[in-house]
Amino acid sequence: MRQIAFLKMNGLGNDFVVLDGREPGPALSERDYRAVGDRRRGVGYDQFLTIEAPKNGGDAFMRIHNPDGSEAGACGNGTRCVADLVMAELGKDRIGLETVAGTLICERLDDGRVRVDMGPARLDAAEIPLAESVDTLNVEIPGNPYGPACCVNMGNPHAVIFVEDADAIPLSEIGPKLETSDIFPDRANIEFATVRGPEDIRMRVWERGAGITEACGSGACAVLVAAARRGLSGRKADVELDGGTLTIEWREDGHVLMTGPVALSFKGTLDLDTLT
Numbered sequence: 001m002r003q004i005a006f007l008k009m010n011g012l013g014n015d016f017v018v019l020d021g022r023e024p025g026p027a028l029s030e031r032d033y034r035a036v037g038d039r040r041r042g043v044g045y046d047q048f049l050t051i052e053a054p055k056n057g058g059d060a061f062m063r064i065h066n067p068d069g070s071e072a073g074a075c076g077n078g079t080r081c082v083a084d085l086v087m088a089e090l091g092k093d094r095i096g097l098e099t100v101a102g103t104l105i106c107e108r109l110d111d112g113r114v115r116v117d118m119g120p121a122r123l124d125a126a127e128i129p130l131a132e133s134v135d136t137l138n139v140e141i142p143g144n145p146y147g148p149a150c151c152v153n154m155g156n157p158h159a160v161i162f163v164e165d166a167d168a169i170p171l172s173e174i175g176p177k178l179e180t181s182d183i184f185p186d187r188a189n190i191e192f193a194t195v196r197g198p199e200d201i202r203m204r205v206w207e208r209g210a211g212i213t214e215a216c217g218s219g220a221c222a223v224l225v226a227a228a229r230r231g232l233s234g235r236k237a238d239v240e241l242d243g244g245t246l247t248i249e250w251r252e253d254g255h256v257l258m259t260g261p262v263a264l265s266f267k268g269t270l271d272l273d274t275l276t
């Protein structure tokens, strides 16, 4: 019996299964990630987050999987959730959470929200990555009728497209087409955004390996950076997603700060071998 105990958490409805991998337990296969991620036959999640022992001087390491079994380099909303757990465990209000994309400084604020330094926005074509060495400020994606994308890597790849009304975009149709475009060798998370004011942006997201989610922290960071690069907003704004609002700031040193809430839904156990 390959039993696991997990926490079900979310950041603005972007939902996670959190496993403490520092405890002895079964190794999960790609099939296991897909089975647990099934919204009917499993638990269902947008990302599966595994806490591991730190490897590089941080307080813990977080590994990120999508429900299609692929591994991701960043998960902003998930970072807040895991950081909240680790800060409570250690009795600290500030920790370093290691990810494959670097160590992220996470702080709990007086109002209970968590602020994460998501690291530097990477803006070169090779860093996104893109298949062609083009200006990332205006990237033509074949089959995209909504105008050029501004591409940003926040530890994971994002393509941001600004439109008059993000709510009018047929996201479930256009999302998968753009996610898997040949211009993205590692695929990409796709964001449609409408700038309503210098500090007010509305966005929706089609996530790589997950589909439409209610929120995407790294995506909100990418949207703010893209809006500022295009001169559409300032370097700090409230970003409204389907599930709620995140405050994002692109610091002069290039790092991006993301602030938002954390929620625990329930605790559970499951036997991986009984999932079909």
Ligand SMILES: N[C@H](CCC[C@H](N)C(=O)O)C(=O)O
Pocket: 014, 046, 047, 066, 071, 072, 073, 074, 075, 076, 077, 078, 156, 157, 189, 207, 208, 209, 210, 213, 215, 216, 217, 218, 219
């Ligand atoms: N929901 C996450 C993003 C997951 C990104 C993942 N879909 C990828 O493959 O990069 C967030 O809050 O940043």
